Structure formats: C-alpha cells, structure tokens
Amino acid sequence: MTQACPYCQSMHIQRRGDFYVRVVKRYRRRFLCRGCGRTFSTQTTSNTYRQKRPDLNETIRRLLTNGMSQRQIARVLECSKNTVDQKVTWLAKCLPQAPLKSAPSVLFIDEMESIEHTKLKPLTLPLAVGDDYRIYAVSVGRIQAKGLLAELSRKKYGRRQSIKNSSNGIFPIPHTRPSPQENL
Numbered sequence: 001m002t003q004a005c006p007y008c009q010s011m012h013i014q015r016r017g018d019f020y021v022r023v024v025k026r027y028r029r030r031f032l033c034r035g036c037g038r039t040f041s042t043q044t045t046s047n048t049y050r051q052k053r054p055d056l057n058e059t060i061r062r063l064l065t066n067g068m069s070q071r072q073i074a075r076v077l078e079c080s081k082n083t084v085d086q087k088v089t090w091l092a093k094c095l096p097q098a099p100l101k102s103a104p105s106v107l108f109i110d111e112m113e114s115i116e117h118t119k120l121k122p123l124t125l126p127l128a129v130g131d132d133y134r135i136y137a138v139s140v141g142r143i144q145a146k147g148l149l150a151e152l153s154r155k156k157y158g159r160r161q162s163i164k165n166s167s168n169g170i171f172p173i174p175h176t177r178p179s180p181q182e183n184l
Contacts, residue, residue: 003031006045010035023055047094053083060087061095104130113143120145120153121160 004011016032016039030041048054056077063073070088074081111126122145128137142160145153153160 003042005031005033005035005038006040007038008033008036023053051090053079053087056083056087057091060084061091064088064091104132104134104136106131107136116142120149120156122146 003013005013010033012034013031014034016030018027018029019041020027021043028041028043030039032039043049048057051057056079059077060073063076064070068076070084071081074084077084108129108131109126110129111124114123114125115121116123122143124141124143126139126141127135129135144150144160
C-alpha cells in the first residue's frame with residue numbers, strides 16, 4: 001500500500017471497508033492506521049473534504065463568473081442559499097488568485113454615496129478604478145446627512161460615529177464634509 005496516514009504519516013495501514021457517496025455515485029475506500037489507530041479515507045486528503053455537495057463547486061463557479069447572483073444560483077440548482085454562500089467562501093479560499101498582469105497606467109479615484117437603511121444614514125464609497133475598468137480598492141465610510149435631512153438625522157440618530165474600513169485601508173475616508181467657509 002503506497003498511501004500514508006494523513007495524521008501520523010505512518011505507512012502501516014490496512015483496508016477498513018468503504019462507504020457510498022450519494023452525490024458522485026461512487027464508493028470511497030476507508031483505511032485504518034496501525035500506527036495511531038485512526039481511520040481515514042481517500043477523501044480525507046482532498047480539498048473537498050467534509051463537503052456534502054462537492055459536485056456543485058464547478059457549477060457555482062461558472063455561474064458566478066457569468067454574473068449570476070447567489071440567490072439566483074440557489075434557485076437554479078435547487079439548493080439552499082446558505083449552501084451557495086458556503087461554496088463561494090470555499091471557492092475564494094481554494095482557487096488561486098489571478099495575478100495582476102501589470103499596474104494600471106492610469107488610476108481613477110471616484111466616490112459614490114449610498115444609504116444605510118434610510119436617507120438619514122448616508123454612506124460614502126470611495127473607489128480606485130484602473131483604465132482597464134478593474135476595481136483595485138474600495139472602502140466604506142459613514143457621513144453626516146446633508147441639507148434638510150441633517151437636523152432630523154442628528155435629532156433621531158445623534159452624530160454619526162465612524163466605522164472601520166472593510167478593505168485594507170488604502171484610502172482615508174473623510175467622515176464629515178468641510179463647510180464652504182473652510183474652503184476659502
């Protein structure tokens with residue numbers, strides 16, 4: 001037997017039956033290590049170990065790269081959206097990251113505003129976009145409400161506290177807007 005125990009690396013192993021994998025419709029061989037007494041299978045050393053539906057990995061990857069949302073994928077594959085979410089997390093860890101071919105020759109910094117639950121809680125989203133339309137960095141920050149909603153926002157929710165950036169913190173995000181007098 002050329003297979004070694006994945007736990008103690010011992011070569012003293014014996015066959016210990018098999019089990020049927022419903023999804024792939026195959027039997028997997030089980031082994032017993034005489035060195036440490038633990039059992040394992042051919043699946044133990046696989047990167048899909050402990051996955052109930054490894055057959056969905058490639059399909060979900062293909063549908064994601066075609067721009068389908070996770071809920072749509074769950075509907076199409078007739079599985080739980082939690083299953084799709086776990087597969088996406090697994091794919092992000094296991095698939096190699098595509099290396100950047102080169103740094104962009106031009107980098108555009110842009111900002112957009114959105115809301116968090118209500119217009120009284122605005123957010124700012126600065127983006128760094130290359131000339132190849134690739135997003136290189138993004139961050140999120142809270143800002144004060146503007147205009148007629150500012151007073152109502154402070155009265156209802158108080159002053160907005162800053163939040164930690166979800167990205168690597170490349171861009172400092174202003175949490176308050178400068179007044180027109182400060183620009184002079």
